[in-house]
Amino acid sequence: MKTRRTTIKDVAEAAGVGVATVSRVLSGGSASPRTAERVLDVAARLDYRPSALGRNLRRRRSGGIGLLLPDITDSFYARLADGVLGCARSAGEPVVLGATGDDEEREAELIGTLLEQGVERVIAVPCGGGETWEPALRAGLIVVFAHRSVTGRADAPGPPAVSACATVPAVLADDRAGVRTALDYLTGLGHRRVAYLGGPGQEQRLAVFRRTLGPLVDEELIVLARGSRDSAYAAAAGLFQRRPDLTAVLAGGNLLGEAAVLAARELDLRVPRDLSLVMFDDVPWAELCAPPLTVIAQPAQDIGYRAAELVLRAGDQRPRGVLLPTELIVRGSCGPRGPSRSPR
């Protein structure tokens, strides 16, 4: 039953030409119209599909693009992935997906697997630092960072050039503007004790948070969770309990936002009366939430798409990355600073 696959040799024989000719024709090389037609015809008739296996070995690389994300379950990354898939599909490239769980070791491991597979184009939301990426880069990987860059420095042009990673193009949302806008909005409403609920790899945002808030910053109001839902919830609940005087929170991601809503509800904090909440990333449920969440929308899908474009165009110009705009979408989770829950 299971007949051997048709190979280029079969086609060559059937068409009465050499394999080289078939190869040329099929990859758009030069050939006389007559020959070309005949080959194409035979190939179609035999239902020939060139095996990527042979080609890959020969080329010493398997096309395809690797995609390394912290967590495909996070709606933001899922949308990012969707963008990558969209672009990859139109380029006919398969996408190999890996979830790092924001764990350096796992990331390194996954990079290893990709390298082993001959994948040499990778889009990553990096969690490891130079130690992880330098070797990969040296091994010839073509990398584009998405959403985060490896230094966390994002677009900030600065002297602490971090070796090779600094030359990796990155497609980022304009975190800086996002944080500023949110903070302006919140302070405009009268809030003075604003907390930041962050996740892994948000150094950039934090820096902007601190800078923007200036004298108002309170380091105790800055809490970083690990990637998981549990960790996010623990962080949020802990923060709210420890500092009943805070009146507003900026959540650095939809998982964190979700946790904040849950924790607030659990502690009987009414949003926005007792607590104003702005969440990074607009997700469909933000609108279904009670109250609907005010968010900083990020073009997750675009980020993925653009990153894929960049990684596919590799070799061209375009050394530098892309900065995509964010947008504050005001819904119902913020209000004027009310009476503090625990006055003074």
Add this chain to the structure above:
Amino acid sequence: MKTRRTTIKDVAEAAGVGVATVSRVLSGGSASPRTAERVLDVAARLDYRPSALGRNLRRRRSGGIGLLLPDITDSFYARLADGVLGCARSAGEPVVLGATGDDEEREAELIGTLLEQGVERVIAVPCGGGETWEPALRAGLIVVFAHRSVTGRADAPGPPAVSACATVPAVLADDRAGVRTALDYLTGLGHRRVAYLGGPGQEQRLAVFRRTLGPLVDEELIVLARGSRDSAYAAAAGLFQRRPDLTAVLAGGNLLGEAAVLAARELDLRVPRDLSLVMFDDVPWAELCAPPLTVIAQPAQDIGYRAAELVLRAGDQRPRGVLLPTELIVRGSCGPRGPSRSPR
């Protein structure tokens, strides 16, 4: 700079053995302890990583498992994917992801790409029918269906054996029980006009819906949307407007549920007072919604994990599939049938 990768030959030379020996040692074949140790040692020192390219060509197949989903953006499928990734990782297998958009053509195209890549193990939430899958199966693909089977018949043992697809193992949630439980719950609350808001590939659920409701079914209350959010919203809004007499809805997926909530809100239908809602699939935001949604939880992640196990064990026994339990989680979106919105 970019030095040639170390190959098996390099290792062989450096260790003073033949390439075959290296190959054997590295793949756990027989070898004298002394040789083995030496080879392993040299391999480690040279930082040798066997190239999957060579192996794949030789084996005429590239390990790795293909994963075909309708939409990675849908939380259910994202969790399913996560399950697959988890299992694949522990098996050291890369996962190639493709989004079909519930479009037969795209699905076929993606299958083609996978075949071309030499991927011969695939987990799919199928949207195409036999026309799509038969050829793939004939081409030697090892397939495991997840969440849906190709006939839509699911577990139902019956005579209309659909050729080769019928032999494809499937990992499914117990839709039948889920629908029944939900319907019992709803009718127990007094509801008589219960609508079904479905998506692609839900023949199985629909059948159970009809069978369970018996004389109460009203074909006009059964609406099928395509996969997208827009389509889901249109379907929900249309349904609610057309039939103001319905008092309860069963949404066949989280996208549909989301749409139902949105549409209800838009039409000023209060949940659960005017409209009771049960949604298939428990998502984190179900709890954040106002009111919190009553759902039929499905073990999305397990489905993925089990499917991956099956597809990796292929060749063993285990021809048949797996049926995973669902669970009704009662929250706040259902109430007793109130006064119909439009009496009579």
Add this chain to the structure above:
DNA sequence: TTGAAAGCGCTAACAG
């Protein structure tokens, strides 16, 4: 324009 031939890195016979 075309064909012959040389591998890409690896595994699997088959001898030794």
Add this chain to the structure above:
DNA sequence: CTGTTAGCGCTTTCAA
């Protein structure tokens, strides 16, 4: 137990 050898299917010089 180990080395030699023959390809897997394809691309790519290199001549013709």
